[in-house]
Amino acid sequence: MKPRTEIKIALAGNPNSGKTSIFNGLTGAHQKVANFPGVTVEKRIGHKNYKDYGITIVDLPGTYSLTAYSLDEKVARDFICQEEPDLVVNVIDSGNLERSLYLTMQLIEIGVDFVIDLNMWDEAIEAGVEIDVDRLSQLLGAPVVKTIGNRAQGIESLFETIIALYEGRKSEHRHPMVSYGSQLDDVVSDLTREVHHCKGCRHCANPRWVAIKLLEDDREIKKRYLSNREVSAELSSKLSESIDHLKATTTEDPEIIITEGRYGYVAGIVRKVMTHPSSDRMKMSTSFDNVLTHRIIGYPVFLIIMWLIFQATFKLGQYPMAWIDTGVTILQQWAAATIPPGMMADMIVDGIIGGIGAVIIFLPNIVILFLGIALLEDSGYMARAAFLMDRLMRYIGLHGKSFIPMLMGFGCSVPAIMATRTLESPRDRILTILLLPLMSCSARLPVYILFAGAFFSAYAGNVIFSIYILGVVIAILVAQLFRRTILRADDIPFVMELPPYRMPTAKSVVIHMWDRTKIYLHKMGGVILIASIILWALGYFPQKKEFTRDYDAQIAALSVQDSESAATAIAALERARSVELLEYTAIGRLGQVITPVVEPLGFNWQMGVSLISGFVAKEVVVSSMGVLYQLGEEADDNFEQLSQALRDPERGVTPLVAYAFMVFVLIYTPCIVSVIAIKREIGARWMWFSIFFQLVLAWGMAFIVYQGGRILGLD
């Protein structure tokens, strides 16, 4: 068998063009999520063997254009220009040909080979749009394929076309030259010649594209080509000469003339290939919007949708949780019975199985929550949520678009922090990222479920809801503080597409959901497993050998008596011994050191230690409570037992303390993974600011709740 030829292709297209469904169709399960170099814009990479080819497929961020104004656009453009994919698949929403082709014009300018993928072909047909595919192919100088991404139709022919284009069998394709009107065309040609001759210019880029970008005053391209004055002096003077000439003869900026030129060219193509539909494809969406963004019922419906997602997460999640709980307990019992007793057995049963078990039990909650978020995104409601929320978000100095990362923050801060990349202004990103940790992420949910379940059983749902609301209220207040002090700026432009409502497909929702769940699982598999073992070791070493009393002898003496009082006495002795053992360990010492700090909040030392371990990841708070409360011989720290142990009056944890603890967990410094994400996005300075600010705020709020509650006699 001859070796496969490896080729690399990139998917480019507008947001809402169904690019992701095409990507899923092309790659199937063979995909991974990484970051573009140096930035945290998500990069999906897939691989597919097709006939004699191994095809690597990179999904570029969805963009309308390829300017240097937004990070997504810059990332997409840099990939096309610098990584030089063999070809680009330009995914187009067939129902919105005109806007989509605007991006195509920029692909032509760059000079990359591309396949046009007329996606969502079925929607176009329904709307009565007729597109002359052959004519379109001819006018664009590129092969054209029709697909229905969410039904995986046309994928085969897309593959064939990709291969054919790569093999050069369609070499008759020649891209046209986009014309911007005769006057500008002359200027562009002159400047192109100058770029071509310029010694300072790098190898890969198409000189004409560089010339166009220079005329558009593109800051990235200017930096790259004009920063070295010595080699680019001629180009620089030619550019200013050209711009002066254009300004003298026209009324608009070259940037606008070029943009108008592209639209003019696109309009010409559209006129030739498309029969305009009589019906509006948004008709259905508009009638949905009559309810969903209605000025009176819009908000109640919005709240109901949010409420439904939360109820589903908690109520439906209970059943699989119970199964997992049982499974973990059985596994622990089996391990304890199988492995010879000793340190290794303790580590596996308590450290590894116990730690992981305490985390995977919350997987059902997380899966359901992410399912809800995936449905919102895929149906198109997410954009309506931004539309409804914009006015309110602006009140805290953000715009509706920030609502989406904020909502994602309820799932996990890490992808939410990454989602802030869609915000154009750095200041908006900083503010959104600083507020994001106050949106209670799903890793904190296990803590709430444990504490609310243990202390507020009948009202657990309401108590948890109040914590979520509290986070939002604090975020509003903090935003007001920040926008008046450290982050003052004008409001940022808010322009966003409201895509037609679509029925989410099972496949896309599952992939969406699985992506997010995978992040949670990765965290668990790596960081949390290590944390669980370290924590177990900290709670195991150093081992106390000499006790204040001879427990073994006293227990042995009591155990010969067969009475109830003797049994109680033995239990008390065992507990006392366990406490001595724990206090001697590294974690016990750490807990004692920080006790004075958390005492004013009503927390016991186990809670203090758990909070420390929560820096690793917030769900670790639960697993470390499990390890720390694991006393005597009880090996299986299942959920119900932990819950009972928490309620034990001897521990001094009252419902008020539990609430203060939940408030602390809500506000304090996010987990290490999100801290790292923050550093990547907005730098180390803001990361440290975020850590300390939240630590102080959490302590303050928990103090107010606990001490305030005591004054009110709630303890």
Add this chain to the structure above:
Amino acid sequence: MTMDTKMSLDQLRQGQKGKVLTVAGYGAIRRRLYDLGLHAGEVVEMVKTAPLKDPLEISFGNGHISIRRSEAALIAVEVLPD
């Protein structure tokens, strides 16, 4: 009586249509409006306003866009008869 048919986009009534004359503004915002397809000659319809009167939902080409009043005010339109 002559009607003044030129106004800014944000002044259109619900359901009213206008033809874009100019897009004012600066840098990123103007470019974004252009890149989304709001350029001279385009016919825009005011679909509705958000519950709190801002932002606005407009439609043009074959899509709907949400835009704030302050940005819509940058776009001069010529009102088209119903």
